[in-house]
Structures are given as structure tokens and as C-alpha cells.
Amino acid sequence: MAHFKKKQAGSKQEIPTSAMPDVVFMLLFFFMVTTVLREVTLKVKLDLTQASNIEKIEQKRLVSYIYMGPERLPGNQIGEDKVQIDDAIVEDLGAIRNLMYDKLIEEPRLIVSLRVDQNSEFGLLTDVQKELQQAGTFRINYSTKREAD
Amino acid sequence: MLKKKKREGAEINGSSMADIAFLLLIFFLVTTTINVDTGIGMVLPPPLDPEQEPPPIRERNLMKILVNSQGLVLMDEEPVPITDVRDKLIEFISNPENNEELAISPDAAIVSLKTQRETPYSIYIDMLDEVMGAYKDLRDAASRSNYGVSYDALADDSPQQEQIKDMYPKKISIAEPDS
Numbered sequence: 001m002a003h004f005k006k007k008q009a010g011s012k013q014e015i016p017t018s019a020m021p022d023v024v025f026m027l028l029f030f031f032m033v034t035t036v037l038r039e040v041t042l043k044v045k046l047d048l049t050q051a052s053n054i055e056k057i058e059q060k061r062l063v064s065y066i067y068m069g070p071e072r073l074p075g076n077q078i079g080e081d082k083v084q085i086d087d088a089i090v091e092d093l094g095a096i097r098n099l100m101y102d103k104l105i106e107e108p109r110l111i112v113s114l115r116v117d118q119n120s121e122f123g124l125l126t127d128v129q130k131e132l133q134q135a136g137t138f139r140i141n142y143s144t145k146r147e148a149d
Numbered sequence: 150m151l152k153k154k155k156r157e158g159a160e161i162n163g164s165s166m167a168d169i170a171f172l173l174l175i176f177f178l179v180t181t182t183i184n185v186d187t188g189i190g191m192v193l194p195p196p197l198d199p200e201q202e203p204p205p206i207r208e209r210n211l212m213k214i215l216v217n218s219q220g221l222v223l224m225d226e227e228p229v230p231i232t233d234v235r236d237k238l239i240e241f242i243s244n245p246e247n248n249e250e251l252a253i254s255p256d257a258a259i260v261s262l263k264t265q266r267e268t269p270y271s272i273y274i275d276m277l278d279e280v281m282g283a284y285k286d287l288r289d290a291a292s293r294s295n296y297g298v299s300y301d302a303l304a305d306d307s308p309q310q311e312q313i314k315d316m317y318p319k320k321i322s323i324a325e326p327d328s
Contacts, residue, residue, distance in 0.1 A: 024170040028170055028174045032173075035177050035181045049270060049275075051188075051189055051281075054187045057187070063186065118274075119271070120270050122266055123326065126326060130325075132193060133193050138194070139190070139191075139192055140190075140191050140193055
């Protein structure tokens with residue numbers, strides 16, 4: 001009869017860790033690429049409304065944001081409804097036309113995401129939309145939160 | 150006589166590289182926010198030429214929805230509670246009984262949404278949400294009966310999806326508020 005030798009549990013079984021830095025670096029690059037560090041400082045108060053029939057914007061690179069809401073004043077005060085594009089408040093609504101047109105030239109498939117405070121009035125939105133029509137940026141998106149069912 | 154020291158290949162100690170990479174990794178893990186932007190997508194019409202007359206639209210194909218600043222709704226001059234808007238819209242668009250008053254065919258139906266300047270944005274979005282919901286229900290139903298799957302399950306830009314889209318095109322007009 002053949003004698004089977006019991007395999008001894010190896011006392012020195014080690015997982016090779018030499019590839020660990022490579023793995024970690026790969027993860028690192030992934031997160032470095034996906035991270036968006038620069039966030040716009042909001043100068044208006046934003047409290048998004050909710051809706052249930054919404055869609056995701058997949059291509060984030062195409063999106064340009066317009067913020068609308070009551071202006072934040074020093075000392076926790078809240079002012080009138082204002083429009084903010086990038087980092088500045090746009091006082092003259094007529095300037096939106098040129099601003100958005102320039103962005104459209106840079107990115108022809110531009111999607112304008114309108115982030116509007118839920119209590120701001122519709123009137124301001126129409127004025128902005130009229131400017132967007134003049135600029136030729138027709139694809140818009142009313143940014144909302146998902147409604148909890 | 151001084152003996153020349155023999156140089157050995159200088160090596161950088163690489164054992165701490167993993168630690169450094171881990172530290173960076175944790176930093177980026179913490180700062181990353183994978184937030185997806187969600188919202189209601191719309192396409193604005195090109196600006197209106199003041200000399201050009203708007204194209205004629207048959208009255209029965211047009212559903213006029215008026216919303217005032219209190220959130221009260223008029224649909225074709227009839228007051229409607231906001232909870233019934235979706236069902237009324239579905240009836241109007243699909244028109245299962247070929248009612249003379251309702252749209253001739255789903256692809257001819259136009260929904261016109263009009264609010265006042267003072268209307269809060271949330272009410273406007275609620276209304277738009279109802280309109281989108283009506284179209285979603287219709288597209289879902291069509292997709293289920295034709296292909297047996299929900300509309301969301303169809304692949305983007307597939308011929309099936311395009312066909313459903315053509316059956317129920319979203320024709321939504323956002324009217325300018327008076328004064």
C-alpha cells in the first residue's frame with residue numbers, strides 16, 4: 001500500500017505583497033481622475049425642489065450650471081433672488097446671452113443645468129430662459145432631487 | 150596609500166512607497182463625491198421670429214394647463230385638482246375612445262404649460278413632473294405591450310426606444326407668463 005504522506009500545513013505561507021503598491025497606485029489614479037476638487041462657492045441660497053420623473057445626466061463634462069436663488073448677504077441675511085454663473089452673480093440678465101454663447105462655442109453639446117431654489121419665482125426663470133434661447137443653448141435640465149416615495 | 154572605495158549601486162528604499170500611496174489613496178477616497186446630477190431634461194425652442202406667424206394648431210390637439218401662484222390648476226378652462234392632472238393628461242394624449250375633444254393621435258398632442266411670474270419654482274416643477282410622469286406612463290405601457298419590458302429597460306438610442314419615442318413624442322410648450 002502506498003503510504004500517503006500527510007501534507008503538513010505550511011508554517012510559512014505568505015501572500016506575496018510585492019504587487020500591492022501597484023494595486024494601490026491603480027486605485028489611487030482612479031480616484032485622482034474621478035475627483036472634482038474645484039467646487040463653485042455658492043453665493044445664492046439653494047434648496048432644490050423634488051421630483052420623481054427625473055433622469056440622470058451622464059456626461060458631466062457637458063454640463064454648465066446656472067444657479068438661481070436668494071442672495072446670501074453677510075450676517076446670515078438673505079437678499080433678493082439673483083442669478084449666479086460660475087463664481088459671480090450676474091446683475092445684468094442681458095449678459096447671460098454672451099456668457100452662455102461663449103460656453104456653447106467651446107462645447108457645442110452643452111447642457112445647461114438650472115439649479116433653482118424652490119421658493120424663487122418663475123418670472124426670473126423665464127427671463128433667464130429667454131436669454132438662453134437667444135444664446136442658442138437649448139438643452140436644459142431643471143436640477144431636482146429625487147422624491148422619496 | 151588610500152584605497153578607493155568601491156561604490157555599490159545606490160538604491161532608494163522603496164518599502165515605504167506603499168504607505169505613501171495608501172495615504173494619497175485615502176485622501177482621494179475621502180474627498181471624492183460620486184454624485185450624479187439628476188433633473189428634468191427639456192429642450193428649449195429656438196427664439197421666436199416676431200414677423201413669423203406661429204403655425205396653426207388644432208384646438209383639440211392642444212392641452213392648455215394654467216397654474217397660478219397658489220398652485221391651483223386649470224386644464225382647458227376647467228379646474229382640476231393636482232392629483233388628477235396625470236390621469237387627465239394620459240386620457241388626453243392617448244384618447245382611447247376617440248373623443249372629439251381630445252387629441253387626434255398621441256404624436257399630435259401638445260401640452261402647453263403656463264404659469265404666473267409669481268408662481269414658486271417648486272409648483273412649476275411639480276406640474277412639469279406630472280406631465281413627464283404622464284408621458285413616462287404612456288411610454289412604459291407601449292413598451293410593455295410591444296416588447297414586454299419597461300421603457301427604461303430598452304437600450305438607449307435603440308430602434309425600439311426610438312419607435313416608442315416617436316409614438317409618444319414629448320411636445321411640451323412652456324408659455325411665457327403675461328405681465
